[in-house]
Amino acid sequence: RAKNSGKNRYQIFNNEIYNEMKREYEIEKELTKALERNELYVEFQPKVGLSEKRIIGFEALIRWESAKLGKVSPVEFIPVAEYSRLIVPIGRFVIEETVKKCYELIQHGYDDFNIALNLSEIQLRDSEIVNDFINITNMYGVSPKYVEIEITESLLMKSIDKNIEILVKLKELGFSIVLDDFGTGYSSLNYLTRLPIDVLKIDRSFVNDILESTKSRCIVEKIIELSHNLGIKVVAEGVEEKDQVEYLRSILCDFVQGYYYSKPISFQKAVALMDSLSI
Ligand code: C2E
Ligand code: MG
Ligand code: MG
Ligand code: MG
Numbered sequence: 001r002a003k004n005s006g007k008n009r010y011q012i013f014n015n016e017i018y019n020e021m022k023r024e025y026e027i028e029k030e031l032t033k034a035l036e037r038n039e040l041y042v043e044f045q046p047k048v049g050l051s052e053k054r055i056i057g058f059e060a061l062i063r064w065e066s067a068k069l070g071k072v073s074p075v076e077f078i079p080v081a082e083y084s085r086l087i088v089p090i091g092r093f094v095i096e097e098t099v100k101k102c103y104e105l106i107q108h109g110y111d112d113f114n115i116a117l118n119l120s121e122i123q124l125r126d127s128e129i130v131n132d133f134i135n136i137t138n139m140y141g142v143s144p145k146y147v148e149i150e151i152t153e154s155l156l157m158k159s160i161d162k163n164i165e166i167l168v169k170l171k172e173l174g175f176s177i178v179l180d181d182f183g184t185g186y187s188s189l190n191y192l193t194r195l196p197i198d199v200l201k202i203d204r205s206f207v208n209d210i211l212e213s214t215k216s217r218c219i220v221e222k223i224i225e226l227s228h229n230l231g232i233k234v235v236a237e238g239v240e241e242k243d244q245v246e247y248l249r250s251i252l253c254d255f256v257q258g259y260y261y262s263k264p265i266s267f268q269k270a271v272a273l274m275d276s277l278s279i
Contacts, residue, residue, distance in 0.1 A: 027080045030066050035089060040064050042097045043264035044115070046273055047235060047257045050249045055274040057114040059150070059257065060098045061264045062090070082122050091123040096136050098147060101267055103140040113274075116148035116178055121158060124151065130169050144174035148199065151177065153185035164195060171196040178235070182223065192230060200227050204238020204258070211243055221251050228252070 034040050044058035064072045081087040098117045105113060123129055137144050149170060171177050176198040182188060184203045191197070202223055209216050220236070227234050236248050239258030248256055262273055 024080055026069065027072065027077050028084050028086075030068050031064075031077055031081060031084070031086055031090075034064060034066065035093060037067065039066055040090065040093060042094060042101075042267075044101070044267050044270040045257060045264040046262045046270060046277070047116070047255050048261050048277075048279060049255055050245070050253060053279045055261075055270075055277055056112070056255065057116065057148070058101075058270055059116045059118075059264075060094060060101075061118070062094055063264075078120070082120055085122060087120045087122050088126050091120060092132055092136075094118075095132060099136050099140050099142050102142045102146040104267075105271070106142065106146070108271075110274075114146050114148050114176065116150050118150045118152075118180065121151070121163065124163055124166055125159065130166060130173075133170060133175065134173065144170075145176075148176040148178050150180040150201070152180045153182065153188060153191055160194070168196050171198070183219070192226070192232070197232055199233045199235060199255075201235045201237050201257075207236045207238045207244060207248075207258070210247060211241070217247070220248075220253075224251055224253055 041063050042060045043063055044060055046055040047057045047059060048054070049056035062074050062078075064074070064077055066072055078087065081090050094117050098115050102115055126132075133144070133147075137147065149167075151167070167177055177196055178199040178201055179191060179195065179197050180201045181203045182200050183206055192200075200223070202220060206216050206220050206223075210220060224234050233254040235255040235257055236244075236253050237257050239245055239248065239256045239260045241260055244258075245256055245260060261277070262270075265273070
């Protein structure tokens with residue numbers, strides 16, 4: 001009997017692995033055609049300035065509506081895009097969409113804003129990445145000061161010195177560098193001094209239980225204090241409640257982002273919200 005259940009477990013295990021591999025294979029196969037089929041698009045989530053009391057910009061987040069697979073979350077397809085290197089052309093699409101939207105906002109008379117995009121380490125290591133940023137911003141005549149580049153600490157360690165060099169180049173060109181998901185990777189504090197960071201984004205896992213957990217409050221407070229001492233601004237991500245906003249305001253957090261203000265939405269809706277939201 002024991003032998004039987006052992007065998008069953010083995011089969012379940014195999015089936016799970018098989019299903020996962022099949023799904024990944026399908027995602028990769030469909031993702032290859034996603035760009036040319038116009039299945040990819042970008043949504044924008046507002047970032048609110050707590051002292052400005054207004055929407056000070058957006059984060060660009062990629063979306064995929066696959067003809068064959070339906071809506072697929074970036075949490076699922078970005079890793080596939082990374083190992084297949086499809087992230088390079090897909091990421092370039094996101095850069096261009098972001099710069100295009102900056103151009104449109106400037107055309108409509110907006111000035112004091114920025115749009116953040118997520119950059120994978122695979123893109124950072126692509127030899128053309130700096131040229132891509134230069135060419136795309138030049139093409140639209142958009143100053144790099146409007147564009148923020150978000151990177152995550154978990155992947156940076158792989159080739160840290162080379163990555164720092166490229167980030168320094170991008171910063172010298174005028175782009176802002178944001179350290180995303182802060183607190184979830186490792187060597188976090190090490191990064192604060194080694195990377196040319198302008199903004200730090202506290203991961204939503206800390207923000208989640210900020211009202212319930214003394215420990216989370218303590219950590220978030222100290223991260224903000226430390227960042228400010230280093231000349232780094234702080235965004236809290238995943239803010240879902242008014243009381244979280246009020247607490248973050250009281251400890252001098254600079255910016256907040258989360259469902260409390262808005263989920264990621266179409267650019268048109270995001271701009272309308274920027275015009276109408278009173279905080
Ligand atoms: P991220 O960069 O940390 O983006 C924040 C994620 O948290 C987004 O999920 C956003 O929709 C979600 N979020 C924002 N506010 C709240 C909130 O109040 N509550 C909750 N529960 N969630 C909130 P999304 O859009 O599914 O993206 C997931 C991740 O996929 C991103 O995490 C980022 O790592 C990656 N990603 C998204 N777009 C791109 C892209 O264009 N390029 C790359 N390389 N990665 C991307
Ligand atoms: Mg991000
Ligand atoms: Mg994040
Ligand atoms: Mg992330």
